[in-house]
Structures are given as structure tokens and as C-alpha cells.
Amino acid sequence: MIADFTYDPPPGDPVILFEDTRLIAVDKPSGLLSVPGKLEGRQDCLIARLEAIRPGVLLVHRLDCDTSGVILFAKDKKAQGYLGQEFEKRRARKGYVARVWGRLEGEGRVDLPLCADWPNRPRQMVSHEHGRPAQTDWHAEDFDGTSTRVRLHPLTGRSHQLRVHMAELGHPILGDPIYATGPARDFPRLMLHAEWLTLHHPEDGRTITFRAPCPF
Secondary structure (H helix, E strand, C coil): CCCCCCCCCCCCCCEEEEECCCEEEEEECCCCCCCCCCCCCCCCCHHHHHHHHCCCCEECCCCCCCCEEEEEEECCHHHHHHHHHHHHCCCCEEEEEEEEECCCCCEEEEECCEEECHHHCCCEEECCCCCECCEEEEEEEEECCCEEEEEEEECCCCCCHHHHHHHHCCCCECCCCCCCCHHHHCCCCCCEEEEEEEEECCCCCCEEEEECCCCC
8 A cells, every 4th residue: 555545445235246156256346455454444455345254255466555356266265276276377368358557559569577666565567687577468449538448357367467567658557556546546536446357266176257248
């Protein structure tokens, strides 16, 4: 979190997109932590709210506090391990929607290695010397005169990957309190949404896709 961040999560019970005996897919709202924060006053989070109605749920992956969309939880340790491997081995595929500053046209791939900017945590930065490989495919859609709607497909899962890569293109995601500046930063939320997630089900290995409608 940035130093002047005030945590004021939106109220409400978790919106469950899919549930069976092994896993739960939830639509996380923007502004709610996935897991408890380290600082005082940041214990309210998605997994705590979900635990209150589905005791025993287990974390599989996270979304940034300001990012909304599909997030997955397991119902048992075996499912948690299986689903975790889906992400670690890059078998899980993810699709995001964002609005970025300025006009972006066509499509492409950002291939820039990332690492933590330690003196300025939680900021991440491009580093060809110390960074870990990070790739993002992007496809521009419509331009509204100020910003462009873009579909993003991360091929890796680095912290803040989409946010840094778009900023490095010169088109920061709207409302980003860390990587956007000037008018691009002046929005009520981060305009980044995890729209869909596809992976293999831990029960029988079938391919399954979870979707959450984009709110912007």
C-alpha cells in the first residue's frame, strides 16, 4: 500500500460466481484486500468475509486491492495444491479488461522483466539486470477521446505486472495511485478488472472458465 492510503473497503457479502465441493469462484470488488493487511485496521478482507459464510476456505491466488474480478478459493488442501500448480506451471489463463490513458491502437506484447523497487515498496519496476521475466499480451478496443479500453492477457504472474507494463507503454491504467500521474490518476478506482479465468478442475481435470462482468 502507498503511504497515504486510507483503507475503506466496500461493504457487502462476497458475490459467488461458482461453487462446488472443491472450489469457489468469487467476484472481488475493487478496494477490498484479498487477504488481511499487515497494518492495523486492514483485517477486513475477502477471505475473511468468505470464511464467515464458507468456513475452511483456502487461498489459491490473490488480486491487488484495487483490482476487481474473478478470484478463486479452494475447499480442501488437495484442491488448493492442484489449483496452485495451475498458476505456478502457467496452465491457468487469465483475461483482464482495463481502461488506459491516451490512444492505444492495434495489439502487441510487452516483454519487460520486473522486480521490486525496494526503497519504494510496493512499487515494482523494470530491471533487465535483476528482474524476473514478465510478458503481457494486449489488444486495444475502443478510444473514447481520452482513454482506450484494452484487453490484457498476462503470460506470467508478477506483482503489479499489468500496471507496470501499461505504464511503460506510456498508457497507465486509469486511477492507478502508484503508476499513473496527473489526470490519468484522478479516477475513483483502478480501472482494471479480472474478467475471466480458465484452468483445469481439481476433481477430474476438465477445463473450466469463470467469468465476472466488467463494471466499467
